[in-house]
Amino acid sequence: MSNVVIGLTGGIGSGKTTVANLFAELGITIVDADIIAREVVAPGTIGLKQIQQQFGNGILTADGELNRPQLRELIFEQPTAREWLNGLLHPLIRTEMLKQCKAAPSPYALMVVPLLFENKLESLVDATLVVDVPPATQLSRTTSRDGVSEQQVQNIINSQISREQRLARADRVIENQGDIAQLRQQVALLHHGYLELVATKPKL
Known part of the structure; x- marks a missing residue:
């Protein structure tokens, strides 16, 4: 610990x-924010589910993963969408980073x-x-x-x-x-x- x-x-x-x-x-033990940022929006996570609810099914790829290029384009064009996304993801990422740090051997x-x-x-x-x-x-x-x-x-x-x-x-x-x-x-x-x-x- x-x-x-x-x-x-x-x-x-x-x-x-x-x-x-x-x-x-x-x-x-290395706890990488970039890796965790991908993990919290993986298929089956609450993060991806909320993004889907906010932006619709079009934000997913055919195999149910997050369509990152489309999301980047969306938040670039809509600052309010970027604020919403940051408000969702930052606490999820922070919580997971702290959890992994605490569990580090x-x-x-x-x-x-x-x-x-x-x-x-x-x-x-x-x-x-x-x-x-x-x-x-x-x-x-x-x-x-x-x-x-x-x-x-x-x-x-x-x-x-x-x-x-x-x-x-x-x-x-x-x-x-x-x-x-x-x-x-x-x-x-x-x-x-x-x-x-x-x-x-x-x-x-």
């Missing part, structure tokens, strides 16, 4: 997944939340860890990884808080501009520090 939760965040293309995987190699849990600061979720974690890279690296990595234009990536960067704001709110920062060996070394040092935090935090 983990009593300590570390919130991992960073801008698009910063390498959050790579960092999370290195913590996983050390036996740490590792000494602490790593909660990976791309929009940790934007969605004001710092209160859910004991410490924040930001993966940082320069904006030019974000652009080149994301365009090659996702096959999208630089303008699309720039729009996403612009929709997130600035690099300066993110760094100012971080308890710890991990620089992801070197090779995997350097990254692994930084993770090992952080891991040691988090184990000390676990040892000093009173048990609930």
